[in-house]
Amino acid sequence: MEYRVTVMPGDGIGREIVEGAVKVIKKIEEKYNHKFNINYADIGGIAIDNHGTPLPEETIEMCKNSDGIILGAVGGPKWDSLKGEDRPERGLLNIRKELGLYTNLRPAIVYEPLKNASPLKPEIIGEGLDICIVRELTGGIYFGEKGVKEDGTAYDVLSYNEEEVKRIAVKGFETAMKRGKKLTSVDKSNVLESSRLWRRVVIEVSKDYPEVELNHMYVDNAAMQLLINPTQFDVILTMNMFGDILSDEASMITGSIGMLPSASIGEKYGLYEPIHGSAPDIAGQDIANPIATILSAAMMFKHSMGLPEEGTAIEKAVEKVLNDGIRTRDIHTDSTKLVGTEEMVSLIVKNI
Amino acid sequence: MEYRVTVMPGDGIGREIVEGAVKVIKKIEEKYNHKFNINYADIGGIAIDNHGTPLPEETIEMCKNSDGIILGAVGGPKWDSLKGEDRPERGLLNIRKELGLYTNLRPAIVYEPLKNASPLKPEIIGEGLDICIVRELTGGIYFGEKGVKEDGTAYDVLSYNEEEVKRIAVKGFETAMKRGKKLTSVDKSNVLESSRLWRRVVIEVSKDYPEVELNHMYVDNAAMQLLINPTQFDVILTMNMFGDILSDEASMITGSIGMLPSASIGEKYGLYEPIHGSAPDIAGQDIANPIATILSAAMMFKHSMGLPEEGTAIEKAVEKVLNDGIRTRDIHTDSTKLVGTEEMVSLIVKNI
């Protein structure tokens, strides 16, 4: 089969890490006899520099003409003084909206060989951690009306309608069905009207999934429970803003943020990117960890291309390399072998 | 001098823990020769039961006629099925608004004898942790317009004006001046218009405090930094919703949430309450930790009554009892002595 892949390196370490994913994709191509047509597009700061906008029309078109999209990361100090609509992050927010990528899957996994990297005490992590955060990605306060009134009041509207909550709730329950069949819906329904709608619709949708154990948690409590009892969670379902905060907290708990991929999925398209940022301070030095982006490619094979075997082959190769004690700087410890970005990529490719 | 104190036990363990604070206040009265006129008022679930509303007029009046207010906690399963405006929490939100308590001070301190209680690894806590979160408490999305439109869309408006941001920013910088002179302002200015106003006003206010080192952090990053490098923080300044989430996360990091007091202060009034909730599951069993509420009384003496010596005397007594190895169930370990709520109170009172 032939597939079209759009690759958007973005800024900072973006270029180096997506190169890792591209090499992995080429190895899959060779080994499994597929054809991947890879096209590059600009987004974020580099797009501002080259085209005067963080999300050029060509980029949107190219994404719409592809079977899967890989993104590195956007942003950096160079563009920090720009205003809202002109910032690199806007490219990311707008592509999510343009492509209707309303489901953001963010796994927070503690990899067995990296267990010690968690900032939490070992007795809290216990046998390991495997949470999947399902975050609503194209609604809520991120995309509501916003502005500054004549009297100088600045405002942002958080809103959700039934349909928006329903479709992401369905994704949450579907995800739970494929995993531990437990779903925690996080809201702030003791304060927010939109959270009360959220909770009501989630309860309605739950009736179609009687096998899934559903519970509700306030966002402040969820922020605490992730610290003292993270293993209670299987799938966490939540809205855009809370998902941003909680998924970052959860990924940090794993101690392996350089390892965590994410998927942003809609009815038609899928975009795959590492959870971590563009880390401009270490860009171009061959020290960034390419694994999160490589695992994002694995998610792309599984979720957007119907190639689960290929996705698993990549995951297995990553595991093998980790078990061999190979580490980039961010996850390096005394008893393991330190390698650069490129060498890490080569070793993973070799193991596929 | 004569002072009027309003005591609102609220629900769950509220009654037991405020009784601890009342006994401590009486000991201060005796020892320092003050007169405290203590009056009780209903708020939350008990107020719903007794008066049909979570915040009766009498309660507001009594609070307005006092020099300091002690609150236990509100809420419980009994009232969980009630709608927004009728819920126990609404009593708390409305009293904050009625009394103009726009500054919420939430210290997150690791007590030396309880160092091991943190869920974080010892090397992350290091020499200890002493963060003060300054949370805006009467604005933002908590109090903006909210409702359900005809088409079923539910919405909540997050808004801030310059004046609101300015007055809380001033409190943030004043707090930093009395402490480590470092302020981290947390926002989401890469997405929210109200956060861009927030950041601009904070920068303006900072010009009056050249000695304070100011930095800005996105809320998702702050949620991560609290886990991997919490000792970088001195004062965290943030808006209502982010403050709710981050202060709970920070308090959990200390491992001593049963120990942490809070102050909610406006131009005229001050309300003092533990950070923890009403814990209905352990109510009436003489096992709740009264220390957070007792330390809230200490904050009241310092911030609302101009009696710093009396406040410090309470803090010293708590320290002494902890150093003696006395513990309630929530902070009990093998080598320490387990006591109930009442015995803990007696021992603290004895040490004042």
Ligand SMILES: CC(C)[C@H](C(=O)O)[C@@H](O)C(=O)O
């Ligand atoms: C860059 C930023 C706008 C973005 C977000 O808040 O969604 C990022 O933090 C993320 O989580 O992907």
Ligand SMILES: CC(C)[C@H](C(=O)O)[C@@H](O)C(=O)O
């Ligand atoms: C009970 C609830 C409304 C309240 C809040 O969110 O402010 C509580 O969580 C707090 O932080 O005091």
